[in-house]
Each structure stands twice: as structure tokens, then as C-alpha cells.
Amino acid sequence: MRILKDLRRLCRLIAEQSPGAADPAAVERLETELTIELSGERLSNRTRGRARQLVRRLEKQITSLGGSSSTPLGRVFCYRCESAECEHATPPSGHDVFVGYHATGRAEWASFTTLCLEHRPDEADALYADPPRLLTETSTAAELRVDQLPAFGARSSAYEVLGQVAVGYFYDRSRPTGRSSERRALTIQIVHRVNAKGEPEGVLNVIGACDGTDSLGALRDDDAQTLADIVRQGERRLASLLHARNGSSAPPDRIRSLLGWLARSLEHSFKQMQRRTKHAQERARDSQRPTQKAREDALRATPERLYIDVDADTFVVAGPRGRTHVFTLAGRHVTSLVVPADSVRRRVSGNRWRRATASEWSAFSEVCVAITDPPS
Ligand SMILES: [Zn+2]
16 A cells, blocks of 8 residues: 555654654554545645644654654753753753744743843833842744754754743842842743653643752742742643643644733732742741740739649740730740630640649749740
8 A cells, every 4th residue: 555655654754854753663553544535636734734634633642752852841852962961951051041942943041131122121120129020921833933944953842842831030039139140030931742642732831940950949939839839721722722622732822821921920929929929038026925925924824823834844824805925934925816705725635734833833933034935
């Protein structure tokens, strides 16, 4: 059958041209489904479209057989070196984001500041404001590959980036002061790939570490947490988008709206977090207040309002309106909490607390004059 021979030849040709060279034995065992329309005398556009789809599907299947050709997360695929292991596959520094492919297929990077100055010069100041504001820069797949020439993989689907959001700056976890040398930018790419089982899947590839490992690891814990949540949500959205398309590529407008969602979520979440950090700082400034209150309540405590916590061996002062303070026997303030009157009664009847004796009360009165702050 000539048609089968031609198909085999097509598969071998794709394998030869696919980066990361697929195992020839695996290519020979490849199975694929074919739908052929017999109606009509001339080839309809639909049939031509199906043929193109078939070639693309074969390309993906064969690329996935390559094993080494699948790009690990944290890196991009470099078409010039036909590898995700070369020096171009990761950013040269923590400030750099992916800006697309060179004509020769080389993966290119630039500082996030340069990118912002070029695309949104009016807002670039925000990167260096105090506190700094997080900016995002979105690129579509076409924009990232606009310079790349066909001979250098422009039509290859070895690494199918559907679009990306570059984002910065985050504080480096090791140095939280936020000087420009201590900031980090990330590239978050929407990638459509074929997994080891030959099934299409969508992932968000976060790229920010120069060695391609744990891109979020360099960020402060709360930033990394917020980012990880957004990435997970993004992947769920991408999965349902690809599922609805039965695995074939999602239309560009749906990808654009997913990129828009990603950029908005990043900017919004980090604005919220900045606000929360500010509140936390304000609360920290007010933190001496409970100790002052505890001291006042302790000094006013009558013998019948002083208890001993039997297990913890601590003094417990039941202040007004359920306000309750715990002190060590040496008079160090441990904590303050609200304990309703019936809870106090339950603890006493359950023998967890007992009323202090007169001598304990006078000992407490002596030490509580010198009450110290809780350890912070
Ligand atoms: Zn390279």
C-alpha cells in the first residue's frame, strides 16, 4: 500500500528533523489514527486542514518519543542548540526574562527593567518606587517567534509556548531590603506539550533560576506561596481549555484571555499582599499593648481572680470581660487570651485550674510589679 509507505516515510522524516532525535525503534512502533473523507472529487479545505492536523499530531507524537527532547520545567528550549540544556535555556541573571527567539533560534533574555522601559516607559518608575509595585509584561506566541527563521525551527513544535507573562520584581529571600541588585524577575510561560504517555497537556513553566532549578525557591516564602497558588489555578484553567478543544491547540483569543487573567491575578494578588504586609507591620508596632494591659490587670487582680494552671505551673489572671493573662511563676507574661466565665468555671471544676492560695497571691503581687515583655 503506497499510502502507508508514504506515511512511514513522513514519520521517519519528522523524526530526523525533530530536535532531540527520537529513538528510531520507537518511531517504527508508532500508532496513529487516520480519518479520511471520500466524498467530493477535489480535495476540500477541510480535508487539507485534516492533513495538516495529522502532520502536526505526528510531529508531537514523535517529539514526545525523544525523551531527552522534552523540555524540563524551569528551562526553555533553544532551537539553535536543539536542546534545553545549553547556556541559552535559562536566564543569565535573576533580573532577566525571556524575550523570544533570535532569527537563528537562539533563546534570548533581557533585563525586566529594559523590557518595561521599552513597552511601558510611563510605568517603569513603579519598579523602583517604595514600596515597589509589581509589573507584568505579556507576550503572545507569535510575538516571541517573530524573528525566528523557518530553517531554525520557526515551524517546529518541539517546545510549544502559547504565550507568556514576564513579572517583576520580587524580593530575593536572602536579602529582603529590596535594592535593585536583590530583586528577581520571573517568566511564566503557558506551554502545550505531550507527556511521556503521548497525551497532550498544558503546563505553566516558571523560569527564573539561572541553573533552571526551583524558580520559586529564591523568593520569600509568602511570595512563593502566592505565586504557586496562581500557577495552580492557571494550570486548571489551561487544562479545561485544552480539554474543551480535545487536546488540539486552543484558539489564540482564548490563550490571550488566559494570559490576561494571569497578568491581572499577579498584579492584584501582590497588591493585596503588600497591603497585608503593611498591616502586619502596624500590628507589630502595637504589640506591646497586650503586655501593658496584662500588667494593669495583674496589678488590680484580687486573690479570687488569681488561679494556678496545674499542668503548666503558671499564674492565670482572670481580668475584666474575660480578658485572661498567663504568667510564669517568675512573673514573665506568657500570653493573653479571652476566656468566658463558664470556661473558667469548667477549668476549675475539671481541676485544670485551682484558686491561688493567699501566700501565692502575695508572691504574685511582688513579682508582677516587675512583669516583663513576652519573648518575641
Ligand atoms: Zn542554545
